[in-house]
Amino acid sequence: MSDTETPWLSADEQHSWRAFVLGNTLLVNRLDEELRRAHGISLPEYEILVRLSETPDRVMRMAQLADAVCHSRSRVTHTIGRLEKSGIVRRETCLEDGRGVQARLTTEGMALLERAAHTHVLGVRTHLVDLATVEEFATVGKVMNAVTDALIGAYPEAEIR
Amino acid sequence: MSDTETPWLSADEQHSWRAFVLGNTLLVNRLDEELRRAHGISLPEYEILVRLSETPDRVMRMAQLADAVCHSRSRVTHTIGRLEKSGIVRRETCLEDGRGVQARLTTEGMALLERAAHTHVLGVRTHLVDLATVEEFATVGKVMNAVTDALIGAYPEAEIR
DNA sequence: GTCAGGTAGTTGAAAGTTCAACTTCAAGTG
C-alpha cells in the first residue's frame, strides 16, 4: 500500500477490467430494473428473500442475513422494515437470545419470491450465463471465488479489529 | 420473458453466479473504501475523474460523462456539483451548444487523481487481477464484454423508445 | 420568422444507504 511504483495494468488487463466494471454495472442495473418492473422489489430485496427462503423455516436472524448478503446491519434493519410494511416478511423476537430479532418470510412473501425468481433466473441466463460457454462461466466463477476468499474477513491494514 | 417454465441454473452455474455476486460486492466495497480512506473520494467519483483525465483537455460534456460511466444525467449533475465544491472539477458553459455544460478537471483534481490512481490500481491488482492467470482474467473480460454488448442500448421490451 | 418537438442539463423531493450514537441483553470475571 506504500510502494512508490504504481503497478499499472497492461493494455489487455485494462480492457478486461473496464469490461468487467461496465458489464457489471449494466447487468446489475438490468436485473434490478426487471425485478422492479415486474414485481415491485429491488435486487437487494430479492437477495434477502432468497436467503430467507433457503432456510428450513424461512427464518433468519438479522445479523445472519446481513452477513449472507453482505449488507450492513443498519441497512438490513431498514430493508426488513420496508419489507415488513409490505407484508412480505414478519419480524419476530428471538427465543434463545433476548437481543435477537428474526425475520420470517410470510406466505405472501414466498409467493412473491416464486414469481420473482422466474424473472430473475431468466435475466441471469439471458444477460450473462448463456452468453458464455460452460467452461468460460466456470472460469468466471473460479476467479470471483478467489476474490471472495481474498477479501472475506480481510479488513484494511490500518484497522486491526 | 413470458415462458411458463423457469430455466433454473445448474448447481455449478449457481455456484459461479453466487461467487460472482458476492465477489463483486466485496470487491467494489473494498475499492471504494480504499479510495475514501486514502483520498476522500468514492469509487463512482474516481471513475468520473478518470474519464475526464483521458480527454485531450480534461474536459467533457455532462451527457458524454454520464454515458461513459453509465450513470443517469441527474446523478452526474449532483456528483459534479460536489466535486466542483471541492475544487476538483470546474463547470464551464459550452461554446458550440448553448444548452451544454462542460466539466473540466482542475489542476488540483488532476493531482488528486494521480494519487488516487496509485491506490486504485494496486487494489484492482491485489484483489482481482493477480488472483487469476492471464488467460483466466482474459476470459472474464471476454464474458463481461459479451454482457455489455448484449445489454448496451437494449431496453426492456415493453418500452420501445 | 415561428412553431413543434426534441435534446441538455438542473432542480428538489422521495427513496435508499451509511454513519455514529444509543438501548438492550449476554457472557465472562471477580
Add this chain to the structure above:
DNA sequence: CACTTGAAGTTGAACTTTCAACTACCTGAC
C-alpha cells in the same frame, strides 16, 4: 451477585441516488 465488556439491533440524521418536473436551447418544417 455486581460489573465490565461486547454483541444484536435500532434510530435518526447526513449523504447519495433516483425520479419527475422543469428551463433553456437547438433543429427542422412550414
